[in-house]
Amino acid sequence: MHFLGVDIGSLYTKLLIIDYDFKVLYSDIFKTLARNNKRDDILSKLIKEYIIDYSCSTGYGRKLMKSADIVKTELYCASAGVTQLAPFEKTIIDIGGEDIKLLKSAANAKVIDFYMNSKCAAGTGAFITEVAERAELDVADMSRLAANSKSIKELNSFCTVFAKTEIMKWIFDDTSDEDLAKGIYISIANRIQKIPADNSLPVFLIGGVAHYHPYLKDILEEKFNIKVTIPENPQLINAFGAACIARNSFVNK
Amino acid sequence: MYEINASKELKHIMKNYFSDLKNNSKPVAWCTSVGPAELLRSFGFEVYFPENHGALLGATRKAMDTIPLASKIGYPSDICSYLTADIGSHIQKSTPLLKHYGLESPPRPDLIVYNTNQCREVQDWFSYFGNQFNCPVSGIVPPRHLDVVKQADIDNVSSQFKALIPECERISKNKFDIDKFRHSLRLSKEATFLWKKVLETSKNSPAPISFFDATIHMGPIVVLRGTETALDYYKILLSELEKNVVSKTGFLKKESSRIYWEGMPIWGRLRFLSELFAQHNSAVVASTYCNSWIFDDFDERNPFESSALAYTTIFINRSEKAKLITLKNLIKDFRIDGVIFHEAKTCFNNSNSRFGMPGKLKDETGVETLIIEGDLCDLRFFSEEQSTIKIETLLEQISSS
Ligand code: SF4
Numbered sequence: 244m245h246f247l248g249v250d251i252g253s254l255y256t257k258l259l260i261i262d263y264d265f266k267v268l269y270s271d272i273f274k275t276l277a278r279n280n281k282r283d284d285i286l287s288k289l290i291k292e293y294i295i296d297y298s299c300s301t302g303y304g305r306k307l308m309k310s311a312d313i314v315k316t317e318l319y320c321a322s323a324g325v326t327q328l329a330p331f332e333k334t335i336i337d338i339g340g341e342d343i344k345l346l347k348s349a350a351n352a353k354v355i356d357f358y359m360n361s362k363c364a365a366g367t368g369a370f371i372t373e374v375a376e377r378a379e380l381d382v383a384d385m386s387r388l389a390a391n392s393k394s395i396k397e398l399n400s401f402c403t404v405f406a407k408t409e410i411m412k413w414i415f416d417d418t419s420d421e422d423l424a425k426g427i428y429i430s431i432a433n434r435i436q437k438i439p440a441d442n443s444l445p446v447f448l449i450g451g452v453a454h455y456h457p458y459l460k461d462i463l464e465e466k467f468n469i470k471v472t473i474p475e476n477p478q479l480i481n482a483f484g485a486a487c488i489a490r491n492s493f494v495n496k
Numbered sequence: 497m498y499e500i501n502a503s504k505e506l507k508h509i510m511k512n513y514f515s516d517l518k519n520n521s522k523p524v525a526w527c528t529s530v531g532p533a534e535l536l537r538s539f540g541f542e543v544y545f546p547e548n549h550g551a552l553l554g555a556t557r558k559a560m561d562t563i564p565l566a567s568k569i570g571y572p573s574d575i576c577s578y579l580t581a582d583i584g585s586h587i588q589k590s591t592p593l594l595k596h597y598g599l600e601s602p603p604r605p606d607l608i609v610y611n612t613n614q615c616r617e618v619q620d621w622f623s624y625f626g627n628q629f630n631c632p633v634s635g636i637v638p639p640r641h642l643d644v645v646k647q648a649d650i651d652n653v654s655s656q657f658k659a660l661i662p663e664c665e666r667i668s669k670n671k672f673d674i675d676k677f678r679h680s681l682r683l684s685k686e687a688t689f690l691w692k693k694v695l696e697t698s699k700n701s702p703a704p705i706s707f708f709d710a711t712i713h714m715g716p717i718v719v720l721r722g723t724e725t726a727l728d729y730y731k732i733l734l735s736e737l738e739k740n741v742v743s744k745t746g747f748l749k750k751e752s753s754r755i756y757w758e759g760m761p762i763w764g765r766l767r768f769l770s771e772l773f774a775q776h777n778s779a780v781v782a783s784t785y786c787n788s789w790i791f792d793d794f795d796e797r798n799p800f801e802s803s804a805l806a807y808t809t810i811f812i813n814r815s816e817k818a819k820l821i822t823l824k825n826l827i828k829d830f831r832i833d834g835v836i837f838h839e840a841k842t843c844f845n846n847s848n849s850r851f852g853m854p855g856k857l858k859d860e861t862g863v864e865t866l867i868i869e870g871d872l873c874d875l876r877f878f879s880e881e882q883s884t885i886k887i888e889t890l891l892e893q894i895s896s897s
Binding site: 303315316317318319342353354357359 | 630881883885886888889893896897
């Protein structure tokens with residue numbers, strides 16, 4: 244038996260196939276951009292090749308996959324995916340390209356509470372990319388740089404555009420690349436810390452940003468004073484969760 | 497497709513209301529939506545409600561053009577968007593009333609009356625127009641955010657009602673006649689009683705009227721309460737909805753969940769939201785907003801005291817403690833599974849999500865609660881996609897519990 248999870252995110256589409264025992268048989272990531280989209284071709288090929296019994300789509304573009312058997316929000320898929328790996332009550336922080344989601348997930352994967360930033364990109368992947376670009380930092384190198392900084396300086400502004408102006412001032416003050424990188428991460432952690440959440444629970448950090456910026460885990464551990472886990476392939480967790488939901492719904496049908 | 501047949505009659509009534517405002521020779525009073533309409537009517541005023549115009553500017557999305565004009569003269573776009581949309585529309589000299597009801601502008605006021613039982617914003621909003629039209633502005637300023645309304649509060653407000661009389665007499669050129677006041681109050685009471693029964697039909701499942709439909713059908717209770725017209729309309733509407741209850745005809749065929757809407761409507765996105773909930777077989781069956789025009793306390797035997805009580809005891813004028821009790825009762829009565837708190841970014845007066853209420857309500861009743869950010873008129877504060885994910889997650893929470 245094969246189950247397909249599809250996470251159509253604002254930047255990337257993630258596909259993942261599991262078997263009855265939740266073993267991952269296949270995964271793929273490609274750009275979501277609607278132009279020249281190969282999504283439908285890949286999907287029909289996969290569905291034929293793997294003989295998919297049931298599928299679930301999620302993500303910003305979740306309603307685009309017409310052949311999906313079920314459609315679920317990212318929050319439910321995140322909860323299902325992480326719960327499969329960690330079947331206890333926990334907090335999940337999902338930092339994506341354009342939003343942050345924070346949820347309290349039950350041992351049975353129910354979403355107990357959730358929070359999403361609603362209107363601005365502060366603290367998201369887009370924020371990091373924009374501010375890093377202004378500071379001429381290589382995004383892929385930021386975690387390594389930040390790890391070598393002892394600075395505790397942070398960007399204060401909530402607004403991405405103002406944060407870019409702020410970082411210019413740091414550059415004029417000859418702030419090192421290491422301190423710039425760490426400052427960006429601290430400001431994200433601060434934003435997350437202001438979200439009402441149960442800080443006594445273990446924290447799981449997922450999403451594309453966790454994959455490219457593992458240093459965020461260290462900063463969050465320091466801020467929350469709690470262990471933070473980044474699961475393997477954190478950007479695939481929602482697709483994995485979708486596949487788990489497909490599997491469980493099929494089995495319990 | 498489910499349709500409420502009374503809608504045709506509703507259109508007709510609203511059209512007549514506006515054409516009366518246009519063609520009549522009677523003096524016109526502007527009034528806040530929960531202001532002393534009955535007293536004004538007793539002097540023979542035609543009563544016009546600027547908030548109704550605000551809602552129309554929001555629903556037609558015309559507000560998006562007019563709000564910036566108000567910002568330019570010092571009314572920034574983060575204060576009440578009814579106020580900014582309405583003032584902007586005055587500056588622009590254009591109104592959706594023309595297309596919908598043939599009025600080139602709101603009717604010129606002879607008297608402007610507000611009640612700050614809902615917010616202080618109305619005072620400044622109405623004062624702007626007082627200056628523009630060189631028109632007298634009077635107000636009732638009741639004690640606010642009350643746990644309970646005490647006799648001293650009623651005495652205070654009822655003497656403020658009485659203090660309006662000389663100005664009303666001078667402008668209307670009619671002497672105050674207590675029997676006329678009693679008459680309009682009785683009509684108002686009967687209409688609000690029927691309006692309450694209309695809303696209560698949705699205690700049934702499948703519910704015959706949604707929150708979204710009710711925001712349209714509440715037109716007469718806002719602008720025509722105190723008249724026979726409003727009373728007659730709600731008789732028609734109620735009888736249709738009661739028949740639908742008996743025949744088990746609801747606006748949704750199947751209800752998977754029942755939702756309460758707390759806060760203002762998002763006027764420019766009513767259809768979008770109504771369709772979103774319908775896609776998930778989720779019925780939005782009750783709201784704080786539509787309940788705001790139920791005035792159980794009107795009593796023509798004591799017109800001043802009972803008006804003072806009814807208009808001071810309204811939900812928006814109560815403490816967090818009193819609001820919580822009301823919400824808990826409604827959740828029980830309407831068998832609600834989830835509450836959406838609309839945090840209107842330009843109206844904190846009508847947004848109850850900012851002092852921990854959603855959490856308290858969830859803890860004390862077990863229903864799921866959700867805050868969505870938006871606004872009554874200014875759609876820049878509303879993100880369709882983010883709100884969709886939030887609402888769908890809430891519905892998933894409800895279905896998995
Ligand atoms: S209650 Fe809110 S929307 Fe109504 S007039 Fe006052 S501030 Fe504006």
